[in-house]
Amino acid sequence: MAATHAAGPTDVPNRSVWERAAASFDDWRNGDQAALDELVRALTPVLWHVVRAYGLTPAATEDVIQTTWLALVRHGHQVNESAAVGGWLLTTARRTAWRAKSVDGRAIPVEDVDLAPSLPHTSAAESTAIEHLSASSLWQQVQQLDDRCQRLLRIVAFDDRPDYAGLASELGMPVGSIGPTRRRCLDKLRVALQKGDQP
Amino acid sequence: MTTPDEPRDSLFLALKSAYEANDPIPEGLVDRLLTALAVEDLDLEYELLTMVHRSSQLAGTRGGNDDKLVMEFSAAGVTLMLRISPIDANHRRIDGWVSPAQPLTASLWQDAATVESAVGAHGRFEFDFVPRGLTRLDLLQPGTGSSRSTAFRTTLFEI
Structure with a gap:
């Protein structure tokens, strides 16, 4: 991280x-x-x-x-x-x-990326075993979130000044609930990570 | 866009890295985009046909050279379907269908060269021997010479 x-x-x-x-x-x-x-x-x-x-x-x-x-x-x-x-x-x-x-109302084909087991990220040779574990468990836990949380978190991770009004209408929720939903999604992820890291 | 926001959570940085590592931007994407922008003629007015569906029908091994490709493009009131079938390792056949059918000419652009095919009464047209590569399809309005204009244009796509 x-x-x-x-x-x-x-x-x-x-x-x-x-x-x-x-x-x-x-x-x-x-x-x-x-x-x-x-x-x-x-x-x-x-x-x-x-x-x-x-x-x-x-x-x-x-x-x-x-x-x-x-x-x-x-x-x-x-x-x-x-x-x-x-x-x-x-x-x-x-x-x-x-x-x-x-x-495109048809079903979106399931992507390899969604189902592929998380391979350890090996780009940094000096990465420790612990870093491998947390990066792959983060990815696994993200996949477990509901679609709305995944979409919202991915957008906000890359767009740090999102257009909340547009997002709200696309996600089918009131503008005022984007902030709380975003926090709830992050909290869910954090809790899942804490649980997942304890075998 | 300018909504004041809470401070960035460090978890977001980790999330960003996770997405970058697990779903990276495809190789060559930026180059394909730069090509699309370089060949864009800003003086030309047309309706852009955007891709709404693309799927492979696997004939053999996954991602093999025998795959048939089906693409659907759409603009206001017009749909363009393309079926791309393999001929050999480097060539494809394209069967197209414009709906609703209208008197147009299909013009296939590849690497600065174009070939044309008339759209038939039922909206069908074909290109029977097309090299693989970055491709764009224009639908031209009837007429001759400069009286003919581009009515619809697809984005640049790979076949």
Whole structure:
């Protein structure tokens, strides 16, 4: 867990993904075509996780993300302030995902990712056995949460300033209950983790 | 978007890492998106057909080269179905169906080249020998030369 705070080189300002996106968007609007590439590289990972939270297949998720970026290059003039570009993209992606999910009324195929046993994450050779255990048990416990909790937590994990009104209507709950639901989902996960870590 | 929020919980950081590790963004996704943006013609007006369904019908081993692919795209009032069948390791046949049927020409884009096929009275069209790769399909309105315009366009997809 602590590894997520790993600092980059000290001479690089630790700018958030949103700040980098806003700067790239500004540059692009001022005629720097390469800045669009930077924007796509910076925000596509966030869009991936937020759209996947809607239960779409990888192929449908790619399509939603492509539609979102096409919308930006066509309608980017609607974004008044560069700082709002992240929110504009996320809102567009969530709406498109929601629509794709509603049109495709057929059952969403069960994804390998949902059922595959959690393999230990072995990217860091120095990881201790305890870190393996907690990372894999976190993933297992997340899978046990109800769909609404999974969707809400995944969206909020990647979008730290979510549009609560939009989320509320998609999740079928009043705006005022998003915050409490989010806390309840987190508490559930925390309790499950505590239980799961004690054999 | 700007709703004031409680401080970020450290559990969220762990959750984020768990999703990144267990459902990472697909390899090549950013490059495919950059290609889609690079080939976009901003002067052109059309309805974007978005993919609403894609499924493989497995003919042999999982993910094998014999898979038939069915895709459905939709825009306001129009549905486009594509069935993509393997011919050999590098080529595909595409059978398309536009609903409701209307006088259009299907134009298949791949790697800066296009081929065309007329949409029949029942909304059907076909491309019988198509290389694998990133593909886009335009539905063109009737007419000749510059009087013909793109009515619908799919997103870029892999076949």
